[in-house]
Amino acid sequence: MSYYRHHVFICLNQRSNGEACCAQQGAQAAFDHCKAKVKAEGLAGPGGVRVNKAGCLDRCAGGPVAVVYPEAVWYTFVDNADIDEIVESHLKNGRVVERLVLPADVGR
Numbered sequence: 391m392s393y394y395r396h397h398v399f400i401c402l403n404q405r406s407n408g409e410a411c412c413a414q415q416g417a418q419a420a421f422d423h424c425k426a427k428v429k430a431e432g433l434a435g436p437g438g439v440r441v442n443k444a445g446c447l448d449r450c451a452g453g454p455v456a457v458v459y460p461e462a463v464w465y466t467f468v469d470n471a472d473i474d475e476i477v478e479s480h481l482k483n484g485r486v487v488e489r490l491v492l493p494a495d496v497g498r
């Protein structure tokens with residue numbers, strides 16, 4: 391049994407060279423919202439859900455991106471409603487949000 395039931399990594403990478411990055415697309419706000427939502431739902435902590443900052447996950451073209459382990463499900467999202475759906479459906483009830491899954495061919 392893993393320490394966390396779900397471990398979420400959200401890319402917050404910021405690039406200064408003008409290339410696309412998740413930080414330019416609201417990743418910090420999404421991260422903050424996700425942390426708050428997980429806590430508010432009583433999901434945070436050992437045996438539950440951990441949300442961590444990540445550097446570049448090398449799938450920037452689909453940014454902002456997040457990955458949920460142990461399932462290794464990759465998501466892209468645009469707003470807090472998307473984050474809420476991932477928390478409610480996947481992290482709380484174990485159902486992947488198919489409409490937000492990052493297509494397999496999206497890379498950097």
Ligand code: FES
Binds near residue numbers: 410
């Ligand atoms: S900058 Fe977020 S995946 Fe690369």
